[in-house]
Amino acid sequence: MESETDNNDISREPREINLVTWYGTIAGLCALIIGGSLFITRAYLANHRENQKNWRPGKIGRLEDDLKLINRDGRNVKLSDLKDKVFVAGYQYTDCPGGCLGMAAVMEELYELHGKDPRFHLVSFSVNPKGDTPEKMNAWVKDKGVDVPNWWFVTGDEENIKNYMLRHFKFYATEENTDPLEIATQGQWAHDQRLVIVDGEANIRGYYGVMDPLGGETAIKFLKRDLDMVLNPEKKLGDYPEIRFPVTDLPVEKK
Secondary structure, eight states, X not given: OOOHHHHTOTTOOOOOOOHHHXXXXXXXXHHHHHHHHHHHHHHHHHHHHHHHHTOOXXXXXXXXXXXXXXXXXXXXXXXXXXXXXXXXXXXXXXXXXXXXXXXXXXXXXHHHHHTTOTTEEEXXXXXXXXXXXXXXXXXXXXXXXXXXXXXXXXXXXXXXXXXXHHHTSOOOOOEEOOOHXXXXXXXXXXXXXXXXXXXXXXXXXXXXXXXXXXXXXXXXXXXXXXXXXXXXXXXXXXXXXXXXXXXXXXXXXXX
């Protein structure tokens, strides 16, 4: 007769595992995880495509204060006069031997595209207000063939302009070159060579390094596209051709 201890023996052999069921459970869990991941990825990509389709140049700053200036024709003007207009602004000066001419050429291209639009304007701020009198700037404009009414070339109080460009436009500080060779090739003033878009509510909508030796051409494309989008809010990103960044051949390090 078996004892009670024998009947309750805990050392019995373990129940045999059904491998088919076990592997099936694991496969089901994996499929569930993969399916969930695919669903989340597709939802993310769909949302990303929608956001890209509706993308617009963002409001990345604002001109909170006004600035009094003198235009090349001697008129007293101020930035608040450009309320409800979209304008592109940059730093330039008449004695610049190179970069300023390049920036003026880009702004001239913008004028050719939008100059007939009454909402569009251009503003060139003098880097050197003491040297750039209205008369000198007016002569420079006529000599370069950019004598148009909706393009200001402005001068004024040197400290006011310098502080405003730093604090509100967030332009880089200007430095004076002292080396004769640098002055001959780059000009007396080393200054920010970006162009900036400002919308009709004084919001800054983008900065564009149009004189960058590597990415300048691409920056010009972005500038033209973004300016057109700010002027035409009904347009979407898909209305424009894709802009690709240039591929540069980087030097290969020799071992």
